[in-house]
Amino acid sequence: MxxxxxxxxxxxxxxxxxxxxxxxxxxxxxxxxEKLQGRIYRGIVKNVLLGMEAAFVDIGIDKNAYLKLSKGHNIKTGQEVLVQVNKEAIKDKGPKITQEISIPGRYLVLMPTRDDIAISNKIKDKEEIKRIKSIVDEIGTKGMGLIIRTEAIDKQEIDFKDDLNELFKIWDEIQKYNKLGMGSRLLYKDLxxxxxxxxxxxxxxxxxxxxxxxxxxxxxxxxxxxxxxxxxxxxxxxxxxxxxxxxxxxxKDLKTALNRKVWLKNGAYIIIDKTEAMTVIDVNTGKFTGKLGLDETVFKTNLEACKEIARQIRLRNVAGIIIIDFIDMRNDNYKQQILKKLQIYLNKDKTRAQVLGMTNLGLVEVVRKKSNDTLDKYFEAQCIYCSGQGSLKSKNKILSDIEKEIIRLKKHTSLEKVLFKSSNYIFNIAKKDDFKHIKEISKYYEINIEISEDKDLNPNDIITIY
Known part of the structure; x- marks a missing residue:
């Protein structure tokens, strides 16, 4: 289900x-x-770096965006350019942008600045590829490029026609807005x-x-x-x-996805450690001893781990280089089965992940494309007491917890005022912007919220006082 x-x-x-x-x-x-990736802007070129074949472009945010230029370009300072954000800003660096525009639909992605048709590499059936391409050719693309998405499998002409017409409308709107006014401007953002x-x-x-x-x-x-x-x-x-x-x-699933240790159904477990350069996953037999021989027990444990590892990678949104240390297997056939099974589970992920193989030391190498932030960045902040060795609730999590408690109280009580006692850490976060977000929650749910500091509470603690 x-x-x-x-x-x-x-x-x-x-x-x-x-x-x-x-x-x-x-x-x-x-x-x-809010994320900028996928947004389309009219930008103004501020600086062209000829030696680096790059330009810095003002798109109307606090940092100029970085545009990699193609050879033989004719981009000049002060010129207006139509660009799309393809990578978020990192620390003091602005976002990366491209002049290759893509607009996603349900079955197709419109590429107005290109004229070729590509197809998802997850569609393997040659007859299906031929069928879809013939339908798209029949409909016509107005000279623009397309990417045929995996969801296009088994879809009919009316599905593609409706999707493509909607994409054409969006592109027409973008072009219309691009001609209005002057200066940098947001033209389009996704749903x-x-x-x-x-x-x-x-x-x-x-x-x-x-x-x-x-x-x-x-x-x-x-x-x-x-x-x-x-x-x-x-x-x-x-x-x-x-x-x-x-x-x-x-x-429980979300809590597990923030834990270092994840138990498997058979009593074995995996350990997930994230470093600056890569993510390392270690498989252990734990409580699982099995009823067969050693080789079969190890193989079954590794097989069970494959499924959970693929799920955790997807759920945590782990990206980049991933090294998996499965339990040593002597049987070469078992090793190949593990690699194939892992890839099958990873193929269920929308974000592309590839098993590169097994090293001489028996370590499995996987690479996964970066999409959004990892899960822990949304729910945890670096601990000010342990220099990042542990974790504290993030601002988002604190506000979410307070809001959920207010919703519960609003639903089940007639209280008009609520007092929260919080740790020094939580109180200072709430106080930092003069309790702006607390006031917004209070106003939205029409209930008076007060928050006081209790220095005896642990950093993550907040208590409701009626």
């Missing part, structure tokens, strides 16, 4: 993709630190989190989509009804007075 759980709040929205009762993917939108996830991963075999916000629920119903009227019955509005993730018992 597949479902989506949509948890919408003031500062953070989360969509959990649940399969057979377990979270396999978690999508997060941080509303205080909000919920609708983006639905566009990218929803298929008819999803049993339900559960949404804890009435407005978001109505938007989801509207979008799905346009695809197929029967899909409306798959959407449910959840009682906003309860914690959605807690009710559906998936908080």
């Amino acid at each position: 597949k479902s989506l759980l949509v948890d919408v709040a003031l500062y953070q929205s989360k969509v959990a993709y649940v399969e057979d009762g377990k979270v396999v993917d978690l999508f997060i939108e941080d509303k205080m630190n 909000d989190l919920t609708l983006k996830v639905i566009r990218d991963i929803f298929t008819p075999d999803f049993e339900k989509i559960i949404v804890n916000n009435k407005q978001e629920y109505e938007k989801v119903v509207d979008v799905l009804t346009k695809i197929d009227k029967s899909f409306k019955n798959k959407v449910e509005h959840f009682d906003e007075g309860l914690d959605l993730f807690d009710y559906y018992k998936i908080k």
Whole structure:
């Protein structure tokens, strides 16, 4: 059974993709630190670095964006350029941008600045590739390029025509806005989190989509009804007075995804350590002894670990180089089976991940493309007491916890005022911007919130006083 759980709040929205009762993917939108990736801007070239074949472009944010130029370019300082953000800003460096524009649809991605047609490498069937390409050729692309997405499998001409027409409309709007006014300007940004996830991963075999916000629920119903009227019955509005993730018992999965040690069903476990350069995963037999010989026991443990490792990589959004130290196997056939099985599980991930092979030391090398921040960055901040060896609640998590408690109190009590006692750490975070976000929660839910400092509480502690 597949479902989506949509948890919408003031500062953070989360969509959990649940399969057979377990979270396999978690999508997060941080509303205080919105992502720029995918946005299209009209920018102004501020500086051209001829030796580096690069330019710095003002797109209307606090840092100039970095544009890599092609050979023989004719870009000049002061020129207006149409660009798209393809990498977020890092520390003191601005975002990276490109002049190759891409606009994603449900089955297709429109590439207005190109004229070729590419197809997802996850579509393997040659006859299906031929069928889809013939349909796209018949419809016509107005001389623009396309990427055919994995979701295009088994879709008919009407599906592609509707999707492509919508993409053409978006591109026409972008061009129209680009001609208006002067200076740097945002021209296009992608859908909000919920609708983006639905566009990218929803298929008819999803049993339900559960949404804890009435407005978001109505938007989801509207979008799905346009695809197929029967899909409306798959959407449910959840009682906003309860914690959605807690009710559906998936908080344990999210907590596990922040732990260093992850237990497997058979009593074995894996250890996940993240460093600056790579992520290292170690497999251990733990309590699992097996009823067969040593080789078979080791193989079964490694096989069980493959599935959980792939799930944790996806859920934690681990990117870059990943080294996996499976338990030593003497049987070469077992080694090959493990590599194949790991790749099969990784192929279920939307983000491309590839098993490169096994080293002479028996370490498995995996590379995964970077998409968004890792899961821990959304829920944890570096500990000011232990210099990053442990973790503390992030600002987002603190505000989310307070908001959830206010929702609960609003639903089940008639209180007009609530006092929270908090640790010095939490109090200082709330106080830093003159309790701005606390005041916003208070105003939104029409309940007076006060927060006081209790220096005897542990850093992560906050207590509700009625």
